[in-house]
Amino acid sequence: MEAIIIDGKKVADEFRARLAERVEKLAQRGVIPGLTAVLVGDDPASASYVRSKKKAAAEIGINSSVVELPAGTPQSELDSIIDGLNADDRVHGYIVQLPLPKQLNVEKTIQRILPVKDVDCFHPENVGLMTLGRPRFLPATPGGIIELLRAYNIQTSGAEVVILGRSDIVGRPLSIMLAQKAVMGNATVTVCHTRTRDWVRHTRNADILISAVGRANTVTAEMVKPGATVIDVGMNRIDDPSAKKGYRLVGDVDFAGVSQVAGAITPVPGGVGLMTVAMLLANTVTAAELRGQ
Numbered sequence: 001m002e003a004i005i006i007d008g009k010k011v012a013d014e015f016r017a018r019l020a021e022r023v024e025k026l027a028q029r030g031v032i033p034g035l036t037a038v039l040v041g042d043d044p045a046s047a048s049y050v051r052s053k054k055k056a057a058a059e060i061g062i063n064s065s066v067v068e069l070p071a072g073t074p075q076s077e078l079d080s081i082i083d084g085l086n087a088d089d090r091v092h093g094y095i096v097q098l099p100l101p102k103q104l105n106v107e108k109t110i111q112r113i114l115p116v117k118d119v120d121c122f123h124p125e126n127v128g129l130m131t132l133g134r135p136r137f138l139p140a141t142p143g144g145i146i147e148l149l150r151a152y153n154i155q156t157s158g159a160e161v162v163i164l165g166r167s168d169i170v171g172r173p174l175s176i177m178l179a180q181k182a183v184m185g186n187a188t189v190t191v192c193h194t195r196t197r198d199w200v201r202h203t204r205n206a207d208i209l210i211s212a213v214g215r216a217n218t219v220t221a222e223m224v225k226p227g228a229t230v231i232d233v234g235m236n237r238i239d240d241p242s243a244k245k246g247y248r249l250v251g252d253v254d255f256a257g258v259s260q261v262a263g264a265i266t267p268v269p270g271g272v273g274l275m276t277v278a279m280l281l282a283n284t285v286t287a288a289e290l291r292g293q
């Protein structure tokens with residue numbers, strides 16, 4: 001049987017409609033949420049992510065702007081831009097788009113962001129609050145995945161969840177959130193990485209299998225338990241001379257094969273990515289609401 005396709009666009013549209021109502025309530029109090037993205041260098045993928053975040057923000061009435069800096073920007077200059085954003089009342093939240101050029105220190109940069117404006121939820125204070133089950137913001141991609149599961153009534157409580165990848169932005173926070181004693185938590189979570197001995201032994205047990213590795217065709221049909229939910233976080237560019245841009249975007253999952261075995265599956269594009277953007281907007285609205293309290 002073919003898997004149900006989890007429609008990220010539909011879920012993101014509904015989620016953003018609910019957010020637009022919160023933006024409207026803020027507008028009645030004279031508050032327009034402000035989101036800024038800092039983009040250092042000219043990485044085409046980063047520039048494209050920032051453009052889509054800006055467009056999505058504008059669509060629900062969030063004021064958004066981009067600070068574009070040259071690839072050679074020194075740390076001192078980035079620091080003073082961050083200090084300016086921390087002090088600017090029109091900016092409720094901002095992100096520094098990663099990855100950063102080599103001369104810039106990611107940890108120092110993130111530490112400098114005022115935690116109440118850290119809408120990517122990367123600052124240690126926000127990661128700590130989330131880990132303790134008292135989140136101020138939710139990390140965007142994990143939060144987006146949980147919204148997709150919720151929208152399709154996929155039970156996490158008691159489920160065996162296997163996450164491939166343990167990065168700071170996806171695998172690790174998601175493993176914490178899904179294992180928490182909470183609605184959309186209570187799962188038994190296994191995290192696999194480069195030192196895991198036998199992935200397939202784990203993946204075949206998974207009721208929910210989430211891949212955040214960054215390599216096409218990492219998950220194939222024989223790795224998946226029949227009827228499992230498969231969430232594909234990967235965004236990999238592969239050469240395709242027939243495509244207008246010369247490449248196309250694929251996930252980590254062999255979609256054609258896995259969709260014959262899985263019960264539900266996210267496509268790439270059209271799955272997790274759209275929810276990541278929606279969650280960033282949600283954090284920005286939350287930041288504006290918290291300021292007003």
Ligand SMILES: NC(=O)c1ccc[n+]([C@@H]2O[C@H](COP(=O)([O-])OP(=O)(O)OC[C@H]3O[C@@H](n4cnc5c(N)ncnc54)[C@H](OP(=O)(O)O)[C@@H]3O)[C@@H](O)[C@H]2O)c1
Pocket residue numbers: 141164165166167168169170171192193194195212213214215233234235236272273274276277
């Ligand atoms: N859709 C979205 O909104 C969204 C958001 C964020 C990221 N992404 C995409 O998701 C993917 C992962 O991103 P990320 O930032 O989490 O990646 P990352 O920081 O590169 O982490 C990749 C993880 O996968 C593990 N891994 C890589 N190759 C492996 C292999 N051959 N065998 C076993 N484990 C392996 C690594 O293990 P070690 O820890 O042992 O090195 C690491 O934990 C990328 O394609 C990225 O573009 C998508």
